[in-house]
Amino acid sequence: MKYLKFLALLIFSFAWRQNVSAQAPAYQISATIGGWEGESVYLGYRRGDKVFSRDTAELKDGRFTFEGSEPLPSGIYLVLMPPENKFFEFVVMPGEQHFSMAVQAPDFSSSLTFNGSPENRLLLEYQSYMSEQVAASKQLQEELTNAAGKEEKTALEKKLEEISQAVRSHQNELAAQHPGSYAALLIKAFQEPVIPDPPAGDDGTFRWQFFKNHYFDGFDFSQEVFVNSPYLKQKIDYYISDKLTAQLPDSVIVAVDYILEKAQANEEVFRWTLPYLLNKYFVPEVMGLDAVFVHISDKYYATGRADWVSEESRKKITDDAYMIRGVLLGKKAADVLVQPYDRKSYSFSDSLISLYDVKADYTVVFLWKPGCPHCKKTTGELIPFYNEWKDKGVEIFSITSANQSELDKAISDINYEKMPWIVTADPYMRARALQKFYGVSLPKIYLLDKDKKIIASRIGPEQLPKIIGEHKRRLAEENR
Template sequence: MDKKILILILLLVNGLLINAQNKGGYNLKAKIKGVNPGDSCYLGNYFGEKQYVQDTAIMDAKGYVEFKKSETLPGGIYFIVLPDRSYFELLLDKEQSFSVETDTSDLINKMKVKGSPDNQQFYDYLKFIDAKHKQIKPLTDKAKELKEDTLKLKEIQEQIKEINKEVENFKLNFIKNNPDKFLSKIFLASKDVVVPDPPKKADGTIDSLFSYKYYKDHYFDDIDLTDDRLLRTPIFHNKLNNYISNLVLQIPDSISKEADQLIARTGNNQETFKYIVWFITNYSERSNIMGMDAAFVHMVENYYMTNKAYWVTPTQLQKITERAQKLKPLLLGKIAPNVVCLDSIGKKISLHSVNAKYTILYIWSTDCGHCKKMTPILRDLYAELKTKGVEVYALCTETDLDEWKAKVIEYNAPWINVWDPINMSKFRDIYDVYSTPIIYLLDKDKKILAKRIDVTQLKEFIEKLDKEK
């Protein structure tokens, strides 16, 4: 088949799918007292940790603003932003043609909804919450004034607890009576895990990790990862971020394992799959925790290089693949790639030829400001470290022989000094040199024990390694 014809067919099919999805569009009309005619209002939505503007409309002379387009909006929590930056939220799902009326003096309690039972229920809840908040506030203010463990304080705490219970019961009753509603999904997703009292072990003691394990194991019980509407709420990103950042052990194997388990729970929902893959890939790549790049490599190999990341362009895929392939040989536990460089008299010295219990690969530059501070510190440490079986393989990025030699003399650098002025060893690419200084700590077999750490951390790190042996 002719390629041009095939492309046209694909475009036609895609167009039909889009039109089928967008049939009906949205028509949101709001009468807002307190907004002047001619003022701009904005329709926006949550997505992940950000908010996005979807549409703009002008307030007319009768006090109405209307947002209307032929495209149906994906389900989620949306909001209308007013000229003074105040806003009110709306649920958009199956009902996308309705009207509301409110007043800037009290956007929630003066809200009236027409044509949307979902939003009527939503505002019944918001009004209920607002009333309970007004009950709790004076109690919390009073509690701050009282001393701890007083009878009055305990009475106030019980009152607050009772009000919070009313709120929780409101949500539970709504979920029970409306299990298929989007608002029920929101209530469920926002629930915190209720941890039972820890059981006693056979010896009568309490498992100190029970609460953590239970909380973590049940964290996503009520969050439907197959429902991408939750992406367009303020809840999903915060839940995911808290789980990965605070509940999962910050080691690459744990992050990778949890990523796979969460992604498997997205089912066939492309949007939640995409968001979780993107989030954990980005999280692991940007992490300052040493070794977390292993999780990044895992994500790329399992979800990008397998062509599951349908959203990336070929150019983006190539870049992220190249990045993972560059980092993989440099992961903790890997044998450091060998490089062969020259000393000051032109003799070849390979990294792997260094016979030492620990080898510090120190990549530095003569004109690097941080190198000028760290190299003298490393020199002062060297005498002590050498007694612990440490050798330094100092690879300079300088291309001027005289400049390099002068700096070696200035620093009185007593270790193995090498350079590669024309980059024949390709060390810049192999060791991902984009800044200096760079430190890799290797064991006797040249396995990477630590990398990109500060000179001041070396002594403590090596001492810790020795104690573990």
């Protein structure tokens, strides 16, 4: 009996090992690279405009093989060849995780072939077709630019239109024959809407509005493949740019909410899109659009919708939003009571001064830190500005970040730099001046009008004259 039990156990153990060894890897992608003498390559993938590393493969039996126990997320992948990091790209989809590739140096892209990947073969065929059409269209465009007569121009324009129609017809046919393929998804994602003739009485905005309303019609937000590619970012960036969205907080907020609503069709798409938009408007390219950051924080992070974010990260985001909210354009600046620097006693007075005690057409609030090289540079740039503008209705109200133990260091900087304007401190943080002006990173400059409304935020000294000049002109036009 013991012998039979031992034999059964032995057979089970052998069968188990045989089963494990027979299991194929979740993904296995091999590449043969002719004419290249490297011994190892990297597998990378795209996310937005960045490339990340995923795997490494060593040369074995004339090929490089990437494999793993978990399927690869769908997306655009690259084989990178060190040290020059030359590369070629391919697509990975859920149903195609086992295939091989072959390329020949030095022209990796044009020599690329696939075995066992209909998705990539179809994509290559489409890309080849489009390259031919783009080249033909470019040639006709050059001829059109140099055309002399009206008849010649008309003929060339007709040929261009024929190419455009042929391309669209080819795209529609490919998408219909291969629904759900990556090539079809890509075609639909970037195929522009056909704009009908505008109605009678159109004020000239119909075409633009129709294009914007139907811009995302073909883009499938439920497809995770677009996360690991440049295309989700490209589509979003164009939509929220000044080409389709007015660069005003209310307009951008509407656009952002519209995108995020669509992005929730796929959790991974939403997880990429939400932080991308949050970070984009944390330090926005257009002044005033930090209001979009505040909105995203309030609606998606403070409410717990971004449930994958740690409590520490969520608190950092919402704390930043709380402070930024107080310095948004159009808001009245906080009425802080701080200690002024007394130039006679070379110390900070115990009496307090309010920002609102300053009577000026324009007040520059300058936050700085003792010993900070960038702050010293900004101070040096502000001094000639102040000397030119102090008699033109401009005052500078500076607040040092110095605490009680750093006051001597601040005083040294004040005297060394010969700061000619109002200098103050909040060493015991009773006024919370730094917090109220979002003084997390310094230096920082805000520009206030005579009513102490914020008209410019987080700007450089070189921008002040232009902003003040434009504001004065705008006021003059309003008062005509």
